[in-house]
Amino acid sequence: MGSETQNAPAVHVAAAAIPLAQPFSILVTICGETAVSEVRVDAIMPAHQHGLNYAPKVTAISDRLFRVDDMLFHMPGLWELQVNVDFNGRSVSYTSEIALK
Amino acid sequence: MKLWVTAASIVLTGAVRAEVLLSEDEIQKTLSFGPWPPIVQSDPSNRVSRDSRAITLGAALFNDPVLSVDGAFSCASCHDPEQAFATSEAQALGRVLLDRNTPSLRNLAGLRWYGWGGKSDNLWAASLHPIIEEQELAHSKESLKTAISESSYVSDYETIFGSIQVQEPELVLVNTAKTISAYLETLGTERTQFDDFRDALERRDLAAAANYPAAAQRGLQLFLGRGNCVLCHNGPRFSNNEFHDAGVPYFLNETEVDEGRFGGLNFLLSSAYTLDGDWSDDPDKKGAWAVRSVRRSHSDFGTFRTPSLRGVAETAPYMHDGSLIDLDAVIRHYSKIDAERLHADGEAILSALNLSEREIADLVAFLATLSKVP
Structure with a gap:
């Protein structure tokens, strides 16, 4: 995922094939040594000016691996996945584009 | 050539x-x-989903005015099987002219939301609400229990659910709705x-x-x-x-x-009959994630x-x-x-x-x- 923050720890997202209008889950992996205090996940469709109809549920699997459930993309098109990670009180935003057919 | x-x-x-x-x-x-x-799975929140006895009873009740408090209507009065389980009127005519068009009842198995405003997250709740809605079939829980007990359907009901007399009226209501749901699951295009x-x-x-x-x-x-x-x-x-x-x-x-989804969510989130509630027969509460995590927004107003x-x-x-x-x-x-x-x-x-x-x-x-x- 990309971030505008300089020297931000790398964040990777893994997902199986994303179904249209059906719930799915993703895994978020946060690299580096800095302690992670919280991970928040959301998504928007910039062209349509709307976001998710359901609040994603984030569960820590380990210190650096997080499972995100209750994701649902209800329209085809370009989605922007947004992940915010709190590192010791410093919040870093990451985004990634997902094209859903 | x-x-x-x-x-x-x-x-x-x-x-x-x-x-x-x-x-x-x-x-x-x-x-x-x-x-x-599509391949449709049995509804785990409804223990009589796919049960042939429940489907038969549900079909009979759907078409019988016993489900209205005064015997004036049946479900089929508005959801006419001869008209794709809808009617040709712009707005449904219950005890008064309702605000919305009657939706068809086909292909309903396995949906995430039911109704124009999505006030139910499962088919048995969507079947239950019109039975007790004052502008529709207008039963109370008590009057429904009496009506089923005194009807020719009581033996079929008891074959599936046991003695009706020992059951609380609310349980009779939910059981009845679950037979309707079992029937509706069979309707597809x-x-x-x-x-x-x-x-x-x-x-x-x-x-x-x-x-x-x-x-x-x-x-x-x-x-x-x-x-x-x-x-x-x-x-x-x-x-x-x-x-x-x-x-x-x-x-x-x-x-x-018409508040649309805004009102539907208000209703849903105060309802006892959701997939996250005690009336669901599913110990795993499959599907309850939606009612737990659905977001509310002012822009829900007037969406359908x-x-x-x-x-x-x-x-x-x-x-x-x-x-x-x-x-x-x-x-x-x-x-x-x-x-x-x-x-x-x-x-x-x-x-x-x-x-x-x-x-x-x-x-x-x-x-x-x-x-x-x-």
Whole structure:
């Protein structure tokens, strides 16, 4: 995922094939040594000016691996996945584009 | 003679190829509307889902006025089996003229939300509410228990659920609704001309696919492309089962509005009959994630659930208030949609399409092929 923050720890997202209008889950992996205090996940469709109809549920699997459930993309098109990670009180935003057919 | 045969072959071959008008990308998108019918799982929140005794009892109760407090109505009074389980009136006529159009009851198994405002997250709750709604069947829990106990259905009920006399009225209500739900799960639309086309494309049988009318293909191309219909009408049911502002006025009169999803969520979140509640028979609470995590927004006001387009030609009139008399009127509505009527803070997916007369006819031709008899 990309971030505008300089020297931000790398964040990777893994997902199986994303179904249209059906719930799915993703895994978020946060690299580096800095302690992670919280991970928040959301998504928007910039062209349509709307976001998710359901609040994603984030569960820590380990210190650096997080499972995100209750994701649902209800329209085809370009989605922007947004992940915010709190590192010791410093919040870093990451985004990634997902094209859903 | 030889020259004639050669020319005829060329024309025939060219015609077959020319009649599949879709691009490869459009073909791939078209495949997402099937296969049909879908495989439907048993409802784990309803212990009598797929139970043949419950289906039979549910069908009988659906058609019997015993489910209304004064014997005046049955479910079938508004959801007429002879009219695709809807009626031709713009708005449903219960004990008063209701605010919304009667939705068809086909293809309901396994949805995430039910009703125009999505006030139920399961089919047995959606079946339960009209039984006790004052403007509809108007039973109380107690009067329903009495009515079932004194009816000819009591032995069938007790065969499935045990002695009715020892059951609390609310349990009788829920059990009754679950038999209705078991019946409704069996109602589906049949395969259509569109499904034959879609499956032929999947088999790469272009000769068979070419039997699909050119007008319907052009309509499908608009549906997938410039019309943006597929943004909401997607998947095998042609619905994302979410809630949108379609630009239809939701003022009921000068002082009242139909709250749509906003009101549906208020109802849902105070309901005892959700997949997250104690009346669900599913210990794993499968599907309850939606009611737990659904977001509320001011822009929910006046949004309504995307209706399925399966069998759509059989269910006029259209929209949540039945204000559009036929499919031609629906297409013209979207063609000239008034963007000023859309939520200022809502999603930005609709704008006037300014379709030509042929494009309007093509979209209607496509939609007609989603019904058994176009």
